[in-house]
Amino acid sequence: MATWYGAHIAQAASNEGGPDGEALVLELWELLALRGSDVGRLGAVATRLLQMPWHQHLREPLEAHGYDSRTGSFPRGPAPGLLQELTRIGAGANPMPFAVPSVRGCRLQARQRVRTTGAEVTLEHVLATSDGRGYGLIKNLQTCIYGRVRHGVELERIAPEEQSGGLFGGIQRTLGGQQPVQWRATERQVAVKCIERSKYEQHVARHRGQLNEDPIKEVAVMEYIAGKGGAPYVLPLLATYVDEQTVYVILPFCPHGDLFGVVERDGGLQEAKAATYMGQIVKGLEHLHDMGLAHHDMSLENLMVDDAKRAIIIDFGMAVKAAPTFTDFWGGGHDRLSAGRSYRAVPLAPRRGWPGRCGKLLYMAPELFDCRASFDVFAADVWALGIILFLLLTGMPPWDAATGPVATDLRFVYVRDGRLRDLLNTWNITLSEHAPDVLQRLLTADPRRRLTIPELKAHPWWRQHARFVDQA
Template identity: 25%
Template sequence: GQPVGGNVVNSESVTTTPARRTTKDFIFGHVIGEGSFSTVYLTKDIHSAKEYAIKVCEKRHIMREKKSEYVKREKDVLNILSSAQTPFFVKLYCTFQDAERLYFVLSYAKNGELLQYINKLGNFDISCTRFYAGEIILALEHLHRLGIIHRDLKPENILLDDKMHILITDFGSAKIVNSSVTQTKSVTTPETNGEVSSSEQEQQQRPTRRRNSFVGTAQYVSPELLTDKTAHFASDLWALGCIIYQMVSGLPPFRARTEYAIFQKIIKLEYEFPEGFDSDAQDLVQKLLVVNASERLGAQDTNGYPSVKNHPMFNGIDFENI
């Protein structure tokens, strides 16, 4: 722990910061990320000299873009993850606000986005792909045990810490399936198979929601989100399939000039493997990119994702000590 007293961010807990923080507790450096209504700054705590990423949200923009639900959900999910002390996720240390803005004090991912490494290298070799796919599947085990579906998993939302381990971020589109889910609860319940539909209650809460709206990013969105507006835990497994494909080949599997054309390809499962694509990785991708969510590899697992972790692509990976 850290000394109590003074405005020190308490590393043990999200809720018990000794005193309300303000912008005066931090030195703000350069911008490290931009969203539609937020800007992320690299900052230094003036008391401990620790570095944090602070996400600053403009209240005006949030109200204008009707994004308050998005901001609240991100905070709720980060609170759940931070109290569960799970590895592989950005941690929320505290939040504060002033008249114009909301501030989220988050862990600083020193090495930026996974995407920039894929782009810089062109693609990853199989051992590097295996390592990052392994970390992502462990992260999804944690997330889904806590009853959370990410719904917007992509290489831009997978950050890397100072030791090049993953820190998944951006939970504004996430779905909390059951806020009272305990660690031991199975990932999918037999009755619903982990499916969550846009219930009437949710429609009432968000009357402005357009029928053709979807959450997520075009190239990684799963067919079920496009066709029947439902999200499953297996929607994140679909995204994992897209990310593995992109790590091996350098590009996402479903590509077209317009979002509409991308959606058509996704629904029809129209993609191909380039020459020289690793055969084990190809087999895994084919087992994850299945239109019927319940038939994806791992979708029937009830405690973590052993069927994915036992796939030949992960031969030699020590999941206990990754």
């Protein structure tokens, strides 16, 4: 697996960036923000960052502000304006700042007999794994560009002496041409993401390794989250297996579909119900941000409803590893409501593809449409939270889902100009007293003025629904 998948991420996942790449980015920005900082350390950090291919765009501004590439130092110290210039253009984003996913072997077996409660059934496909587990693949849930997602059930092996009425009976039935029962179904349902290696490799080749959405990176992100102790309301990875043709990613099955389906079926929700979902979503997202992870594709479609009817964040194929900071580098100050947590990120460099303009247009923040300005990935996630809350409360999108927030859409102009309440009035939508204001502040076009997560949790709407949001 490491050899197969390592081909297009070897450079990124090697020690050339390493797990400390984001820490170095943060150190460079904060050294520049501090007066009288260690110039020697500043040169060493700049040199290290310039060894990483995704930071090559920093070389020109660094050299224009006193950095000497030959000596790897600032002989006369950094020239004024360097921090502002680096903030304007943003740091690069490592496409794969995670370890190559760990996988186990498996074998896909055809027509296996499985014992269930009170009956025996034949499953067309069973995934028999090298660690002794089994997964019966029942039906197709979704077809995607790399393969499909299957609904499955976890199986356990039946000892030979139990198979088909004892060891002698099993031998007789095998000699008679009938397969003995080797598996017993458990009560655990799973979703199995089947990534066909040939389709994946073709897609990587077409995009020259620069993928907006990478299902193998998604596995690496989920392993990273698990290594940090996991996060509430975030779908956990159960296991990953591979054979010659396919990678099988085993995930918990969420029986109630996604939140998009809930809104499509029920329309706008009661505010108490919407607040309960928001409490769960925000708690999961703030844990991801604490880990330095921006989801970068938050949407109703990427929020599943589990067996306890809780909102669960899924789909990390576009996730960005960021450098969390207390410092607002645009404004030069510190977050007033950080409360011991960091809810800003060192600005990232824009790109037309990942890590800039990607994801679903409806949920994309306005700054992601501008490929000339750096952006804060945490603030972009918060904008998506605003769209999610708008959909939960009203049952309809604020503007055209096919174009997103563009100035040619008068609905977006209303919101951009601070007239979201007027927009709701034109649609005859009535919400509670504080709901239009929290939506307006989440959907503030200027990311520097947009609510942070701590500010959202201090908003009167949140406090008004505290007994619901705090159920998370």
